[in-house]
Amino acid sequence: MNDIYDSIYEAPARVNLIGEHIDYNGGKVFPVAINLKTKLYFRFRKDLDITFNSLNTNLFIKRNLENLNYEKTSDWANYPIGVIYILKEKGYIINKGFDMLFESNIPLGSGLSSSASILVLTCYALAKEFNLNIGKKEIAKIAQEAEVKYCGLSCGIMDEAIISLGKKNNGIILDCSEFKYSYVPIDFKDYTIAVLQTNKKRALTESKYNERVKECNSALEILKKHYNISNLCDLNSNELENIKESLKNDILFKRVKHVIKENERVYEFKNALGIFDFTKLGNILKESHDSLKNDYETSGFHLDTIVDIANNFKDCIGARMTGAGFGGCAIALIKKESFIEFKNYVEEKYFEITKINANVYLVEIEDGPKKIK
Secondary structure, X not given: OOOOOOEEEEEEEEEEEEOOOOHHHOOEEEEEEEEEEEEEEEEEOOOOEEEEEEOXXXXXXXXXXXXXXXXXXXXXXXXXXXXXXXXXXXXXXXXXXXXXXXXXXXXXXXXXXXHHHHHHHHHHHHHXXXXXXXXXXXXXXXXXXXXXXXXXXXXXXXXXXHHHHOEOOEEEEEEOOOOEEEEEEOOOOOEEEEEEEOOOOOOHHHOOHHHHHHHHHHHHHHHOOOOOOOOHHHOOXXXXXXXXXXXXXXXXXXXXXXXXXXXXXXXXXXXXXXXXXXXXXXXXXXXXXXXXXXXXXXXXHHHHHHHHHHHOOOOEEEEEEEOOOOOOEEEEEEEHHHHHHHHHHHHHHHHHHHOOOOEEEEOOEOOOOEEOO
């Protein structure tokens, strides 16, 4: 493989430690890049054709730089095609054809942002190969624009931002309303983050994700008549009683309640991490999951089951769903020395209840995209 392709790049997956479904509501989030990765093999062609292949699927797509219109049959290749489309729309010069071969150990549809990893990786590689002057922050913006404008998912900036800006052994506190961020060193001492994959597949554009975005936008328009705000996360939990009266809609209130309280949990988590209060960290994870389950309603049977199993393990101090939900993954904060026992316990109990095989991963906090050849 190394001999056939001119260049090789890689980009990480991500998990969000805390701050779920608030990136598109102008909130603060606390994600980390992790060492599950997408790899891209790249070579130039002598024509204007572009090809997309994957070692993980049988799909092969061939397009032309002169015709980058969205085609449903292009399937996952619409992510890299969308990035090329946005780059050209912004005036960047991409005037030679090329072949792209992707390889990934990120479980597809898992909630670990395999799509954002592809988007960021594509933009990063093209910036290098075509000598485009694009910084990592701009790469995140272009990748997000491709996902929203070309692929049709109303996502926030979080996934693309952490994958592009990721730093080993650091998370970022990301202000999604202004795209401001700061690195936060992470030391879990004797604990570690485990990722729990439910293997309940989801496709966000076919789920209720966009419905939640619309509900939040509806609530925002109503509340703007009563408060001087730009985003739901401009509000705080002291105002919840008045907000409930203003909305006069129980479902919208539950959505807003989650958004406001989850935004506040981000700094509670950061502060607890700073003083190594692991009991507090675990409780915040549990509170977040309860809110996502009951108020935002983005969990479901499989996620609730795997979270409950994890929370019943003796050396787990807290677990919650991570990502957009509707299937996908959860995270748990556990004792490092107990990982193998934890993995076996969760996978066995989950299969007993669901008759589906779960996968439990021990993950490390990783850097953003890089060229490896």
